[in-house]
Amino acid sequence: MEKNLGEIARLVGGTIRAEHAEVKVKNLGNISDAVEGDLIFAVGAYVEAAAQSKASAVLIPNEVKDFPLPSIRVNDPKAAFAHLLETFAKPKLNIKIGVSDRAYVGEGVKLGRDVSIMPFAVVDDNATIGDGAIIYPHVYIGQHASVGANTIIYSSATIREYCSIGKNCVIHSSAVIGADGFGFTTKDGVHTKVPQVGNVVVEDDVEIGAHVGIDRAAMGSTVIGHGTKIDNLVHIGHNCKIGANCLIVAQTGISGSTTVGDNVTFGGQVGTVGHINIGGNSVYAARSGINKNMPEGFFGAGFPVQSHAEWLRMTASLKQVPELIKAVRQLQKEKT
C-alpha cells in the first residue's frame, strides 16, 4: 500500500505535523511486532508502548500531547485504522456474481440483482434472496425463508424455513438459524415434542458467529435486534427477544423466552435462565449466571448474578475462608 502520511491523514480526516507529510508507510501493523514501514494505531495505555515501537508512524488520539514518532491525530484511532484495513488490507477474493450451475434453486424462489449463489448452495422453494447477497457453498436456505440485501452467508450455515434475515448481515459458517426450540410435554416420564411453529427474525446489520444456534419460536418469532453482534458458539433459545446493538461474546447461552434490552454486552460463557427480562444498557462480565429479572443500566457478574463490585468483594473474601475458620475455632477455644 506504499503511501505517504499526508495522503493517509486526508483519508482518515486526521491531522499531522507538516514535516511528517512525506513519511512513507508500507503496511498496516500490530503494536506488538511492528517493523519499519508499518503504520499502527494506539489508544489509552498503549500509546506509550507505541512510542517505543519500531513502527514508522502511529494513529493516536487527538488529545495525546507529545509523541516522539511521526503520527496522525484522529478522534478514534481504532475506527480510522479499521477504515484503512478495509481500503488497503483486505485479502483479495474472487466472488463470482450469479448463480452457479452447481447450486440448487427451488421453485418460486425470488432472486435479487447481483446475487452470488455458489456451488452446492441450496435455496429452497419460495425463498427470497435480496440484491447483492452472497451465499457460500453448502448453505441451506429453507422454504419461504428470506435473506436481505447485501447479506453474506458463509459455508454450511442453515437458515430454516420461514426465517427472515435482514440487510447487511454477516452469518458465519455452520450457524443454524431456526432449528426447533427445545419444547416438550412430559407424561409418565415420556417426552413428547411440542411443534415449534414460529420462526426467527434477524434484523438488519446483525453479525452471527460460527456455530451459533438461534432456535425458532414455539409460536411467533425469536428476534435478534438490529446491529447486534454475536460471537461463536452462542445459544439463543426459542422466543427470546434480543435488543438492538447488543454484543454477545462466545459460548454464552440465553434460555428460552428471555427478553434482553438494547445495548447489552454479555461476556463469554454467560448463562441466563429463561422467561426473564434483562434491562438495556447493561454489561455482564464473563461467566455471569443470570437467574432473575435485571434492571436497566446494570453491571453484573457471578453466579447467581450480583453487581460486579459486590462480586469482586465477595470473590476476594472467599479466599480468606480457610483462615477465617481457624480464627473462629481459636476464638471458640479461648472463650472456654
Place this chain on the structure above:
Amino acid sequence: MEKNLGEIARLVGGTIRAEHAEVKVKNLGNISDAVEGDLIFAVGAYVEAAAQSKASAVLIPNEVKDFPLPSIRVNDPKAAFAHLLETFAKPKLNIKIGVSDRAYVGEGVKLGRDVSIMPFAVVDDNATIGDGAIIYPHVYIGQHASVGANTIIYSSATIREYCSIGKNCVIHSSAVIGADGFGFTTKDGVHTKVPQVGNVVVEDDVEIGAHVGIDRAAMGSTVIGHGTKIDNLVHIGHNCKIGANCLIVAQTGISGSTTVGDNVTFGGQVGTVGHINIGGNSVYAARSGINKNMPEGFFGAGFPVQSHAEWLRMTASLKQVPELIKAVRQLQKEKT
C-alpha cells in the same frame, strides 16, 4: 383455523360449558400477547394471567374452579395445545419424496420406501435409510451407517461411518454423530492418537439439537437411550451411556465413559467428569459440575456438585463472608 370451541373440545377430549360451544377462535396464541380470536393455554400460576388476557378462549386444567373466559378443561393443557399446534399451525412445507438427482447415493446403499433424499445429501457406501426418513441437503451419512424409519436429519448434519440412528428421531442441523473420541497416549510430551474404532448408537425417539457432538466410542458404542432429548451445543464424550428419557439442556458437556441413568435432567451448561455413574430419576440444575458418582433420585447443583438445598444455603451464605470477616476481626480485637 377458524373453529368453534365445541369442535376443539372434541379434538382434545376436553369439557366445556354448553353456552361456550359456539364461541369462535381463529388462531392459537401466546398468553403474553393474546388478541381477540386467540385460543391460548394456561397452567399453574399462569391461569390467573390468562383470565385477564384478551384471548377468546383458554385451555385450562380440569381442577380450575371458576374461570371468567370461555374455556376448555383438560387433564394436560400444554399437551392438548401441542396437539392443536400439530393439527392446525404447522408451517406448510413441500417435502419431495424420492431421491434428488442432485444427491449422491453410494454403492450397496439400502433405501426404504418413501424416503426423501434432498439435493447434495450424501448417503455413502453400504448405508441404510429406513422407510419415510427425510434427509436434508448437505447431510453426510457415512459408510455402513444406518438411519431408522421416519427419522428426520436436517441440513449439514453428519452421521459418521458405522453409527446407527433409531426410528422417529430428529437430528438438527450441523449435529455431528460419531466424530472420533478425544483419546491419545502421551510419550515425552507428544500425543499420539488412539484409534477410535467403536461407534455411536442412538436409540428410537431421540431428538438431537443443532451443533451437538456425540463422539464414537474408542471400542464398543457410545449410547443415547430411547426418548432422550438433547438441546443445542451439547458435548457427549466417547463411551458414554446415556439412559432413556433424559433431557439435556444446551451447552452441557458429559465427559467420556460416564454412565447416566434413565429420566435424568441436566440444566444448561452442566459439566461432568469422565468415568462416573450418575443415577437415574435425577435433576441437576444449570451449571452443575458433577465430579463424582451420584446416587439415584438426586437433585443437585453447584460445582463441585452438592444437593440443591445445600447449594442454595451455601450460595446465600457466601454473600455474607465480607461482613463475617469484619465481625471476626472485631471479636479478635475485643478479646485483647
Place this chain on the structure above:
Amino acid sequence: MEKNLGEIARLVGGTIRAEHAEVKVKNLGNISDAVEGDLIFAVGAYVEAAAQSKASAVLIPNEVKDFPLPSIRVNDPKAAFAHLLETFAKPKLNIKIGVSDRAYVGEGVKLGRDVSIMPFAVVDDNATIGDGAIIYPHVYIGQHASVGANTIIYSSATIREYCSIGKNCVIHSSAVIGADGFGFTTKDGVHTKVPQVGNVVVEDDVEIGAHVGIDRAAMGSTVIGHGTKIDNLVHIGHNCKIGANCLIVAQTGISGSTTVGDNVTFGGQVGTVGHINIGGNSVYAARSGINKNMPEGFFGAGFPVQSHAEWLRMTASLKQVPELIKAVRQLQKEKT
C-alpha cells in the same frame, strides 16, 4: 483377528511367559465388559480389576509382579493397545482416491498426488491440497487456503480463505477455521465491523474436534502449534497463539490475543480472558477461569483462577460457611 499371544508380543515388543505363547485371543476388548477371547490392557489401579476379568489375556506394565492371567508385559500398555487397534480393529472404509466428478474444484487449484476429494466438496480458486489429503463431502476450502499432506478433513468443515492447515492433521466435521474474529469499533452505541484481514495457521499433527471455531486474526495469524489436540466445541479467538502439544478439552474458550505456551492442558469448559500470557507446561482443571497472566509450570483451578491446591482447600471451606455464620453469631451473643 484370531492370533496367539506370542505373535502379539512380538508385534508390540513385549515379553510373555513361555507357557502363554500359544494362548489364543480373538478380539480387543474393554476391561468393563471383557469376555473369553478378549485381549485387554490395564494400567495403575485397573491392573487388579483386569486380573479378575474374563479376558483371555492382558497387556500390563513391565513392573507388575504377579499376575494370574496370561499377560504381555510392555512399557506402555495403552500405547501398545493403540497399536493393536490400529492394526486389527479399525472399521473398514472404502476411501476412493481421486477427485469426485461431483466435487467442485476452482481455478488455479494445486492438487497433490493421491488426494481424495469427495462428492460436493468445494476446493475454491487457488487453494492447495497436499499429497494424500482426504477431503470429505461438503467441506469448503476457501480461496488461497492450503491443506498439508495426509491431512483428513471431515464432512462440512470449513477452511476459510488464506488459512493454512499443516501435514497429518485431522479436522473433524463442522469445524470452522478462519471465520472473522469478533472485532468492532463502537460509536454512539453502534458497532462497526473491523475487517479481519489476517488468517489462521494450523501447524502439523494437530487434531481439531467437531464444531471447533478458530477465528482468523485481525492482522497477522492466529496460530495453533504443532501436535496440539483440540476437543469438540472449543472457541479460539482471533490472534491467539497456542503452543505445541497442548490438549484443549471440550467447550473451552480462549479469548482473543491470548498466548499459550507449549504442553498446556485445559480441562473442559475452561475460559480465559483475552490479551494474557499463559505459561507452558501447565495444567488447568475443568472450569478454570483464567483472568490474568500465568507462569510456567502451574496447576490451576477455579474462577478466578488460583492454584489447584488452594482451590481444593477453599472449595471445601465454603461448605462450612453457613455453620461459620452461626458460630460467629453465637460468639457475638456470648460476648455481651
